[in-house]
Amino acid sequence: MKTEEIEVEQQAPATVPEPGRLLSPLVKGVMISAVAGTVVLGGVLPVLPSSSERAVPPAAGSAGRAMDAAAAGADASLPDLTALIRERESYLRAHPRDDRAWAVLGAAYVERGLRTADSAYYPKAERALQASLKTRPAGNVDALNGLAALADARHDYRAAKKWGEASLKLAPKRWTTYPLLIDAYGQLGDYKAVDRALKTLTGLRSGAAVMAREGQVYRDRGWREDALASLTDAAALASTPSEQAAYLHRAGELTWERGEPTEALNYFAQALAADPDHYASLAGKGRALTSLGRTTEAVQAYRSVLTRQPRPEYSLELGELYESIGFGDAAKAQYGLLRKRVDADGANGVDDSLLLGRFEADHGDPRAAVTRLRAEWKRAPSVQTADALGWALHKAGDDKEALTYAKRATDPEHGGTVRSALIAYHRGEVERELKLDGPARRHIGEALRINPAFSPLLAPLAKAALAALGDPPAGRPDKARGTGANAAPAPRPHAAPRSSAPERPESRRPASQSPAARPTAPVAPPKPSAPPAKPPAPAKPSPRQAPQTPKPPGA
Structure with missing residues (x-):
């Protein structure tokens, strides 16, 4: 045995x-x-x-x-x-x-x-x-x-x-x-x-784990400031370095989604200092470095994490990074690894249909992606599935039906309140194809306001599309904010009452406890009874470095 x-x-x-x-x-x-x-x-x-x-x-x-x-x-x-x-x-x-x-x-x-x-x-x-x-x-x-x-x-x-x-x-x-x-x-x-x-959970329990769960739900509702406050509080109250790393990672993911890659990189560095085995933070580091144009370092981060935690989504991200800098063969190799890892997951009972559908829509057979994602929609009708199915329909040439799902992904009544640059861009592109120039201009513009570097492949296309749409017609300006949930601060139609959330006594948090104050040194986990830390003050973004072109693998 x-x-x-x-x-x-x-x-x-x-x-x-x-x-x-x-x-x-x-x-x-x-x-x-x-x-x-x-x-x-x-x-x-x-x-x-x-x-x-x-x-x-x-x-x-x-x-x-x-x-x-x-x-x-x-x-x-x-x-x-x-x-x-x-x-x-x-x-x-x-x-x-x-x-x-x-x-x-x-x-x-x-x-x-x-x-x-x-x-x-x-x-x-x-x-x-x-x-x-x-x-x-x-x-x-x-x-x-x-x-x-x-x-x-x-x-x-x-x-x-x-x-x-x-x-x-x-x-x-x-x-x-x-x-x-x-x-x-x-x-x-x-x-x-x-x-x-969530309301029941916060009534039964408080503490770091519950605060982190609140932060994730708040992020999905589009309440990004609330989400970041909960996650940084959770990191300050974490009882183990591994737990602290998990919460700092989520804070890094959120700040990257908000278009703040420098701040995100700081959170990921703190997470890895707390727990060097937190490989998801290494992938997050690669994502932030890509947004900053530091492609050589980003490739190194992705290749490092894939030797330790070979998730298929990381192969997709690295493949798209390679593709964006002209390394087509290296990109194809990563896409091949993605398929192999999805097959291995499937043999062990994991359903990667959503990820595979997204991949097929952009890099494979869009019609096969539609078939796969229709089945996924019946199985798990989330905002993410609605967005992926709408985008696959668009890539397959059915923009009229695609708009139905793109709207659902941004409809607050169906949970579409997450402020996602990718989701906003997908809807804007569908609308542009349907000659709905006003809504397309609003949603593509909103995507770039949320995160100007949300994808190494799609962000440049979004900028080109917005330039091609031009300014609104004279006398009929587009509204500064769009009509979708990604275009304006999300309403709170179903929110658990804020009184049910653990109290965050910000006035009692000394500045020295801020996670942002310790970007490189290992973070000692605070005692559970310690007051929560103040969320880190936004760092001044450093000047964007010139894009670096890495050598292809094996060079």
Whole structure:
């Protein structure tokens, strides 16, 4: 038997019990990790011993630190997470009937798969979680939450909703279930359910993990200042360096989306100083460097992250960067790697239809992209899917139908309130093709106001399109702001009341606690009782450096 994993086919049931039948009494509350950065923000690490066989606590050291972090709702470091997996595997060889240990192991596999972009951990996680359910089929909230996290990681949001809601029926005050459901509801386009879940979550719990979750929801609503305040507060209150890195990364992503690459680069540098293994921040660094025209450094950052965390979306970003500077063969190589990684993910149960549809629309077969994204729309009708389907229809030549989806992606009544330069540009291009010059001028202009360097390939096209549209006709000027949600400050039609959010006592935050004050030195995690830090003051942007042309790979 390999030391890396424990095969559990003997313990796993033939079929997983239906959540609706799990009607046992409530189990004891167990702390789990609420936020883990990247595409899916969520991991699950139950920490109490089972009722069927008393689990031996993890040994002191790395495994113990990982469990302590989970108990506080924080991210464990990657080495500590690895140690926890090995410790649970070893323990389960001697105690195969411990349902809680199986749940811990399954959840740790999910989190490691997310952190390393290795989807091979997901089948292992599924076997471990099913073994936990077979050992204790009724009232097993830990396994249900683990299955919800696994489904989110695989982009199976309907399954995540099913498992998460089944868990809430058993333990409605288990606060760590709500972040898993917020992820699922958002991708299913149920934004009212997102707001209800966030309101309940903030009523049950405060602290860094909840603040970070608020920040993500606020970002999706277009409330960028609120989002940044929540994320920087969360980073100041983080209990581990890994947790702090995750929140600083999200702040960096937000500032890059706002067209502030210099500030974003500062956040990513802080995140990597706190946790050098936070590879998503290395990819963010590549994105910010691309926006600043520092293409040699950007290529180096992307190539470095792809050796450590080979996510297909990073191959897409690097491929487009290569394409923008004339390295067509290098771009094609990255696109080929993207397809291989998507295929490998699919073999492990991950559905990358949204990413593959976006890729096909711009770099492959737009009609195949339309077919794929129509199916994705039925499965997960989110703002992101509406935008991707509308753009694929445009690339396939059906601009009339494309506008229907482009409008939906920017319609506040359907959740289209995120201020995205890409979404605004997509709608503007569709309108330009339909000779709707006024709306096209507004939306393309808005895209460039949100983030003038939102894409190395599309931003130059947006500038050329806006120049071709020219000024508004005399006497009938376009409004300064467009009609879509990306063109004006987003209204708050479904927002959870701000009174439900954790209070941020800004007047008590000393300036020395600002994350921006420490751009290069490692950041020591503050104690949970420390007052939150003041959001960093916007840095004065440095003069844009002249674009650098990197040598092609292997040169």
